[in-house]
Amino acid sequence: MSNKSMPDTDRRKLLKTIAAGATVGPATLLSGCTGGDAKTDVGGSTTEQSEQDTETGSSGGSDATDSLSLRILLDHPFDQFDHNTGWMGPPARDIYQNLVDRDYDMKLQPGMLKSWSFENDNSDLVMTLREGITFHDGSSFDASHVKWFMMDYLMNGSGTSYMVDGVVDDVVIEDTYTARVKLANPAPNLLWNLSSGYAAVPSKGAYEKHGDDYGRSIAVGSGPYKWKTRDGDRHLVLERFEEYDWSPDWIGHEGAGNAKEITYDVITGTASRTAAIETGEADAILTGLPPTKVQSYENNDEITVYRADGRQIRWLGFNLNPEKAGVIAEDLNLRKAISYAIDRKSIVDGLFQGLGQPGVNLLPPTVPSQDISDEYNHSFDLDKSKSLMEDAGWTVNPGGVSTKDGEEASFELLTTNASTARNLATIYQEQASKIGVELKPKVVDEATVQSRIKDGDFETIVEGYTWQNADILDWFFAFDMTPYPAWFGVQEGREEDMRANELIEAGMSAGSWEDRIQKFKKAHEYLMENLVPAAPVHYPEGISAVRSEVEGYEFYTLGTTAETISK
Template sequence: MRKIFPTARKSVLGLAIAASLGLSFNNALAADSDTLTVAVAQDPGTWDPIDTFLVNWSVVANDIFDGLIARGPDLKLKPALATSWQFMNNNKTIRFHLRHGVTFQNGEAFNAQAVKFTFDRLLADKASPQRSNYTAIKSVKVIDDYTVDFHLAQPDPVLLTKLAGYGAMIVPPKYIKEKGDAYFNTHPIGTGPFKMVSYKPNVSATLVRNDHFWGDKPKLEKIVNRFIKEPATQVAELQSGRVDIITSMPISMIKKVNSQPDLEVISHTGPTTYALRFNTKRGITKNLNVRKALIMAVDRNAIIHSILAGQAEPITSFQSKLSFGYDPSLKPLPYDLKKAKALLKAAGVKNGTKVEIDFRGNNGTFREVVQAVAGYLSMAGIQATIKPYDSNVFLNDIVPNGKTGAMFQQSWGGWTFDYDNTAYLLYHSNETYNPYNKSAKLDKLLEEQRQMVDPKKRLPILQSIAKYVYQNHWEMPLYNLNTIYGVNKRVQNFAAPADMRLRLTHVSVK
């Protein structure tokens, strides 16, 4: 449900940021009537759909690429490059009937061969962070130019949703074969409503209207995506008129943004969850009871109310209440400083023991959260230092290679709204973002539920996976944060998606 939030907390940090930016608030720039400017928190570093899992990739690339299936802001699946599909052979085959007359943005024809090439390429790339989402696909067979069969190695109850995003975006075979993967990384070509014409790493990605788009003609001529890491800077650019939509809204500045008559804040319950995961291989966090103690030492409800102004909900497992697999009977560990101290003492942890908390340094709000966590841990006798990293370094090196401290940030989009997409990638052995934990029991559960189509049978298994992680305290669950946008009111027909996968075909500006 769309909500406009008029108020938010006034923290010392928030007021300081607002004051420091105040000089630019009234210096609005003339805006082009055919150009939309969007602030994106991170340059994903590649535009190849099989090389990323980042929400910030989809903020931009969802307008460049199409999948066989699409999912709109209402979270319902609908036809895209496939006009229809049907299950055959006892659900072991999915036949897709493809849209006629579609071309890629370079003029190359879209057909069944392009679909086969896309998935053959994805499944052959064992280094792809997207590959494990699609391993249920055993092979892709071309029936004719506009019919293709997906033969499944096993059922995947979330596959249709996965085909609506990220690694399943259809790519042009001839273009990639001629130009190569490295070129495609920075010069993407899809079938979507907008085409990338300029990419300046860590600066901007500019898209222009694809006049040959198969669907409704985009209303905008141009979209300028500016990579702005600091949320406070995004707000400054929104307030000065240099940006129309921001995707990183500091909680502390919601009131300030809403105070301007030409701006509004849009907030939804979304899929994004935050946790601090534990290094279970080294140091004091190798001990289960120490991990439990650290969780109980932190008042997460207080953090939600004081730092996040109530724009979040507490979580027990790493999923929102909208996720299939959510278990309402699983309750968070209570804040209990006395018991936390007793557990630490019983585990032989000395007062003043040091731990390091690693996090992505571009999010000022989460920095406050981490500082609060460190403060709570200090009351339990743990000396926590916080270490910020550049997001790309953190996600591509520090976490995958197991270089973290005792605790490290994990924020996850959960864009399928199905716990499988989170749990498999974070808890299955040897997955990219699971550097520390291995469990044959959990692997079996994760694999078992992927073979089931019946949701009534899947649900208890997904809930048992969440319970297993909860009982082993692999992470400190923090909260499910609302999806929050700051928007200039000159933007028309913006359906702010809960999953932040922007599709701007129908948007215009005045």
């Protein structure tokens, strides 16, 4: 049995657009950022589903006889396959291509572009397009399509306008396969944005023809597989695009995809999902492999488990608004003490079956700005935690709760009723009690959590997110973020918050990618030392399981490189 391991934005306008309908909070996913890219998660949706909550999807493979068919399982229903949805899911990576890709190691690579370069002091981005690319409807890809895509499609998409509005002034068509993007300011993050799920490139003709129905009954891209049938939000069949012969170099594949058809089925019930791969009814579980199954699958010759660094972090969050949270917001040493009191390794080993890594700071390990000086990272140190409490003037009363100036270190811990979130709340409560801090779990439904986050109405919270860019710090700490300006309760009149905001803004406006990384590192270190808005706890792994007869599968954090798969 083999075990594969692989190493692995300016979003303000987006946030305003999703205020009305998207859910942003602990137990659901950050629904407004990118399909397959951004999520907020407290505790793993897959193991929290009832075993009776089962959607079986299709019963097996296709009727195709000239080549193989694949059946791939997901745990999360997909939505609309365009730039106005929160969850497009892995199938979008088979239907569409991007101007810029992220490879298996999450490094930027040419996708539909042959190359790019920044010119005129980084005020122009010159794109050289790959020739010969066509969409599933037969329409061609050229520089005029790039202009429409950036100045119309992205500019008017509720999930994408932030990528170009105020960033791109114009796109000049220099010739059929050359487009010059005129930038309002240097924008090193633009290429990363163009590699996201929301920035997948559709057929202009199909998008305009189908209007509001586009992405629901049809989606037309230039990827290796094209839309065949869809049944609701849990069953999708794709068929091979026979003309496809422009797979990006980093994938290492020539010609059309190996499989004739690929069926994506959503099975929310954990037992039914795992039974399908164990019996061979499905070829892969792409999302939703429960930690409890990993070890047994790694010892099963019929199944291969793929593991890699993920894009997610779980943490214990603090409200920094003293009007809402009182002493927890006012006392930096108290927040630090709670963070150092959390035994992350015991949580990873116990609750998560040893999968993932102990969290040490506010960014996941696949983000370059996560790699800050170790002196700013947090790890379990009970002695240090108790010392911080003493230094701050806290003493443990006979009832076991620390007091200071007549006030007890007793705080509500907001959580949803998802099982992993509730388990984490119980663990945080027990571990914080060792330093005399009383965390009182308050279990509510998801809608209530969302409402209370919007109002800044919490003291501590079981929280987390999935995102792979340091600009998530801007999301959480910028003063003018909407609809969640008080996510962590940052205060414009408080010196530490002002300085943090300045450092984050420096990262957001950096002139180059390397400069951006370094400036976000400084902001990150400052947050960990001077604000401590959260106690980082767990970096989950990206995990998938594939039947051993399947060949050519490569673990890909953003979905699949489906054209390479055969059996």
